[in-house]
Amino acid sequence: MSTVYEILRRPLVTEKTNYQVGKLHQYVFEVSADATRIQVKDAVEAVFKVTVLRVNVINVPAKRSRKSRSRRLVVSRPAYKKAVVTLSPGDTIQIFEGV
Numbered sequence: 001m002s003t004v005y006e007i008l009r010r011p012l013v014t015e016k017t018n019y020q021v022g023k024l025h026q027y028v029f030e031v032s033a034d035a036t037r038i039q040v041k042d043a044v045e046a047v048f049k050v051t052v053l054r055v056n057v058i059n060v061p062a063k064r065s066r067k068s069r070s071r072r073l074v075v076s077r078p079a080y081k082k083a084v085v086t087l088s089p090g091d092t093i094q095i096f097e098g099v
Contacts, residue, residue, distance in 0.1 A: 004043035050091035
């Protein structure tokens with residue numbers, strides 16, 4: 001069994017996730033590749049002391065792109081798993097506030 005800090009790798013902060021935090025009460029995390037919905041729910045509730053209503057898990061595939069100024073240099077971004085966690089309307093996570 002993984003610890004809660006091995007399941008939750010890092011929060012994902014983008015323009016879209018800022019909208020989700022403000023309007024939909026959804027927070028997005030990069031999670032371990034073998035984490036399940038129940039493990040993510042338990043980890044978020046244990047670390048942040050909030051009530052989780054729903055967890056959606058998405059496998060993001062690896063992507064390849066070319067580096068500018070070079071035709072041959074191909075850079076690849078690794079695949080990862082992310083979780084969209086919906087909280088009850090009264091709960092917030094402070095690390096996402098004011099970003």
